[in-house]
Amino acid sequence: MKVTADRSRCMAAGHCAISAPDVFDHGEDGLVVVLDTEPGEERRREVELAEDLCPSRAIAILRTAAVAGPPDAGTPDTPDTASAG
Amino acid sequence: MNAPTTTANEDLFAYPQDRACPWQPSPGYQDLGRQGPLHRVRLWDGRWIWMVTGHSQARRLLADPRMSADRSRDDFPAVLPRLDAPIFKPIAIIGFDPPVHDVHRRLLAPDFSLKQVRAMRPRVEDLARRLVADMLQAGPPVDLVEAYALPIPSMVISELLGVPYDDHEFFEAKTVGLLQAKSAEDAERAGRELWDYLDGLITRKEREPGGAGVLSRLAGEVDEDGDLTREDLLRIALALLIGGHDTTSQMIALGVVTLLEHPGQLAALRADPDVLPAAVDELLRLVSITDVSGVRVATEDIEIDGEVIRAGEGVLVSSSMTNRDPGVFPRPYEFDVHRTRGGNAASGRQHLTFGFGIHQCLGQNLARMELEVAFSVLFEGIPGLRLGVPLEALPSRSGGTMQGVHTLPVEW
16 A cells, blocks of 8 residues: 655644554654654554644545555455464 | 524533543433434533534534634633633644644644654663663552653653743643643743743753754744744644643553453453554554544634534534544444454554544554553553552542543552
8 A cells, every 4th residue: 555644734743653653653752753654554544644644634545456456445454464463 | 693592502512511421421422422423512601612422413513614713712622611711722733723833733744744653662671661660660550640651751841841840840840830731820820830930941941052952953043033933933843742741651551551451452462462552542542532633713614414513603623522423433332452353454553532633633653552562561560450449439530521540550
């Protein structure tokens, strides 16, 4: 999956760096920095949590054309794999 | 514009209503929550506003740029008489819309960032241990608010801002005077005293640059034609000083009460310190210390789930009720420190105690750290802690939205 963070929207709440610390961090200004713009599928659940918790909607997961189905089709494939990891 | 004071409003649910239990919303709100996500409620001045109890509706409305947080607008609802005081009208950060809000918020982001908060943690742990040692030396009974719950956030915000802690009795008393005033006049009087105090402090910082703390740094960045005027700085200082200690101290106090009244949950927390961050968010969810996630006024008609919020209508998002939306939190009235077990601990952050949207609490990570330290150091240092009076006899705040106790007698 591809991940973006819009620093012009970021309010430095910090949820992303807590939810997915291998994918997001923040800079000296407190605002979001993306550490890994194309995290593996094993990170999907935590990245989706980061996207969901972001209060200023700065984080977006880009659903590429390669992913079949509508954008919200990502939910069913996560539970078992994520809890095993 | 809005504010119709028709007789029909008299039949509406009167807001606010006091809690019957320190960690549960008022029984009246619980009834409303069962009826749906959006309600019309009547305020003290006869005006009606929307009260939101649904989690999804709350998130959408709080993140909607058509909802204004600008308290200087004539149509912005004053939820309590004290909030009609002029000092509250242009309160920094929380009471401004973009672009001013975003400029001020970014100015402060580095000081409240996760990294900064993590760096502060060892000093807060030392402080909490010192306070526990003092309590043990004094012996029971002790008022936990005065001896522990208030000094922690008060010293932390003093240090962070560069406000002399020696003045704490003054600024703590005036903050209570401002936030708990029964009238706009009383709130204004207390607020002006804080304002004059901060004005003098900032003048000293301007004369002696290079001091420690956020206010010293910002005093050097004041530019009357730029993003930060001196009046902006004073408003920011006031908002941070008030916001930095009262809510956190009462959250420590009511968090301790909630843990003591749920011995099984307290034991689970003691058995596994890794549960601490999730337990803190569960306590934040349950106690919902401010009871309100945010107040706004609609600047355009907004359609939401079959209802239309008209331009000029006020909206109040209830944190205690949105935090109990059963669609998001199963068994919502239960205190369960293991609520997020198996998942990412951060999933416990779905509560709306800190609000949502661009106004979500600036100090939330600082508050979480202070709460983690406060609970862990207290129960480690005084394992036999118990309430000094029956739960029903706790002197609780009443008549407002900010929850809390005037004192918290404890023994061991």
